[in-house]
Amino acid sequence: MLVGRPFRNDRLPHTLLPKRLALPVFASDALSSVAYAPDEILLTLALAGVSAVAFSPWVGLAVMVVLLTVVASYRQNVHAYPSGGGDYEIANVNLGKSAGLTVASALLVDYVMTVAVSISSAAVYLTTAIPALHGQKAAFATIGVVILALVNLRGVREAGRLFSIPTYIFLVSILGMTAVGIFQAATGQLKQAPSAAFEIVPVQGFDEGLVGLGGAFLLLRAFSSGAAALTGVEAISNGVPSFRKPKSKNAAATLLMLGVIAATMMAGIMFLANAAKVHIVADPATEFLLNGQPLPADYIQNPAISQLAQTIFGAGSVLFFVVVAATGIILVFAANTAFNGFPILASILAQDGYLPRQLRTRGDRLAFSNGVLALAAGALVLILAFDADVTKLIQLYIVGVFISFTASQLGMVRHWGRELKLAKDRNVRRRMFKSRTINMIGFGMTALVLVIVLVTKFEQGAWIALLAMTALFLTMWSIKAHYDNVAKELAVDEDSSPRALPTRVHAVLLVSHVRKPVLRALAYARASRPSRLDAITVDINAEETARTVADWEKLDIPVPLTVLDSPYRETITPIMEYITTMRRDSPRDLIVVYIPEYVVGKWWEQLVHNQTTLRIKTRLHFEPGVMVASVPWQLKSSEEAKNLQDLR
Known part of the structure; x- marks a missing residue:
């Protein structure tokens, strides 16, 4: 009833995705990041007061530059390694097994984080649309994870069909709202956001705004939080086998569409948030003042997109509810990116002996069912442990993905260096040199962002993600050692003759x-x-x-x-x-x-x-x-x- 009838093996080609379905399946995570990445930038800068929030468009611009660079770099990845191993395969082949296992650990942890953050953020938008549900985020997030798991147990293509329409509605609604908002701003008709009248009280240590070393650190911290917009880019390189032929070409085209659309939406939201003076803080009851008085303790702070939709279309309008509903739904579906990337990567790791072999085979509906269930279980643990608090969860976020970004780009630089030594044709060498240059730029940029993320987020909770990666690395290494030892123990030798019989x-x-x-x-x-x-x-x-x-x-x-x-x-x-x-x-x-x-x-x-x-x-x-x-x-x-x- 819930999962559907089993599929025969010969149905596998029918589960492959065309580009129109691949975009909502693999890119919904990166596309939906505009729902929470701007909020985290604004929230972080608000620690230094209203004057610091004015820098938000520049922080958003820096995030977009990194996003487009990473997209260009990963287009080289999918052409060179179309097997679906993605960052793990690139690091494993070019940097060694330890590097490959490090990348795999980082990606697996980050996929779990993707589900937890996306579903928790969707629960926030649900409580925004229906204030009576305030305080029930964890319960609704739990229900969302269970529903996603059931949908993905039905198969990748079925999930793509279900998610495609809401994803495209989200794209149209956000891009449409952005276009209307920019028109209103250009003609002087753009109103102020509901939070524009609030005075932001700087936290202790940032009373003078973004000055000195502390101000620079706060800018970097805001950038690292906004860099959550890059999560999900790597999922396409892991999901190349799910594309229709020509697989690499279709995956690269989907990556390009992802980069252009995500950057456009991010730019529009950051511009409008600054123009409408959207203010977001960590604790409205203590950090907001209205006419010199603190806000009531029961004040509900709406996310940036919700405030913009209210400003542009009017509170309670049909278009307001369309934008908020589409955003909430896409955040649920954004977690589906992880539900496609995690099981495939887990299957490859299981084939290599690093994870239990039950994860390497497809289930009744030709999906990697055990991987889907493992991911859902991990996400539920995080959601319940952090009570679906996006601000707390996002501190654990993106550390893993930038570890994989950096390692894969370094691996690609080595890959092209090795291929250049073997190539003789001038045109081929020119293309390889161009690809290596793109990957070198990508390596430099992602390595810099990784350092920023580690420095600015370590004490806020990134250490938990690093600890989880280390534990997973050691676990997978021990599983591999166990399988190798068992294989040696069970190998047929001279004493294992099939003719040997017991005495009695x-x-x-x-x-x-x-x-x-x-x-x-x-x-x-x-x-x-x-x-x-x-x-x-x-x-x-x-x-x-x-x-x-x-x-x-x-x-x-x-x-x-x-x-x-x-x-x-x-x-x-x-x-x-x-x-x-x-x-x-x-x-x-x-x-x-x-x-x-x-x-x-x-x-x-x-x-x-x-x-x-x-x-x-x-x-x-x-x-x-x-x-x-x-x-x-x-x-x-x-x-x-x-x-x-x-x-x-």
Whole structure:
């Protein structure tokens, strides 16, 4: 009902995306950043008062320059590495395995952050449109993550179709609002924002505005917060396999559209926010004054786009609600970028042995279902831990993505340097030199931004993201080491000849009561024709043991029944001591333990059956030279469950 019917493998080509669907699927994160990146720039600059907020357009311009540079750099990436490994593959091939794993750790953490930040920001816009829902951000963010996970479990193409219309509505509404707002500003008709009349109280240390080292640091901090607009650019390079052919060309074209549209919207929002005097602070109750008096404690501060829509179209107008609703919806869908990038990257890492192998295969709908579920779980933990607070979450944000940006650009510089040594054709060399130059500029710029982000955001929470990346790096490294060690241990050598047979097979039947399941297990054991067959029972209750022995003799079973003493009323210890003695007396014999086991049809029946059997099997699995044979006996409830499943 929720996920849909399974797809055959031959349906995989039909799940590939044309550019019109790829843009909303892979670029919605970067496009939607205009909903919160301007807010973070304005909020940070407001720490130094109204005069500092006037610098916001210049900070936005710097962010746009970096955005366009990174887009141009990643267009080179998708042509050179179209397999879908993206930054991880580039770093792994050109900088070494440690660098590749560092990039992978950074990207995985950042994808989780993308979902948490986008969904939390969408919850803010929802409470803006419906003030009665104020204080329920975490609950609505949780619901949003669950819905996104279910949609992506249905498949990439289905998600693209669902998200395409709202994404294009968002683009039209923001670009349309920007055009109308610029026209109003040019003709002198643009009104002041609702927060323009508020006086901003500078925080302690910034009373004199952006002066000295502290002012420069605050500008850099505002820039690093605005650099959140670049998140999502890398997702296209990871998702190249999901594009239709020619994959690299279509991915590069989508990147170009992303860069142009995102930069245009960012420029428009920052210009209008400055022209309409939009003011945003961290704590309105203490940092805003109206006529010299603080605002009420229950004052709800609206985001920048909401204030601009109210200023340009009027509060309560249809267009106001269209802009706010489209922004809230696109923020939910922005998280879908991560739901496409994370599972693909996790699948590649699983193929390389760095993550559990369950993540490498596609699910029923040809999506990487386990990766989708893992991402949703990580995002829910963050949302609940930080109560869906965007300002707190965004401090953990973008650290990982700029680590991957920097490493991938350095890797591309090395890639083109290696290719230039092999290329002989002059035209080919000219194109390679151009690409290397673009990637060198991208490396220099992203490295500078990374340093700024680390310096300005470390104490605000970036250290948590770095700690998570380190933990993930060590975890993946240990998983790889484990898989390698297991492969060496299981490799066929001279002692593993398929012709080698055990000296003898010693079968042991576990008996609790003389009932049909035990007799079936006995029949299977005898049919295997072991060299020796013993039946054992543990004396927990003298009366029951005597009854079991009498029933065994009454049926005249041609197999001796051995009664194991258990003075402490234990079941497992006497059995293990018996098996250990057999192994010590005949170390080259193969011991096969036959255990009758009930097959039940209801979940609660499993709680009242097979518990002792499960414990015995678990202990026996650690014994060398011992095999466990479970002999199933289907209860009537299992037949009913099977018939119900057949009807489905």
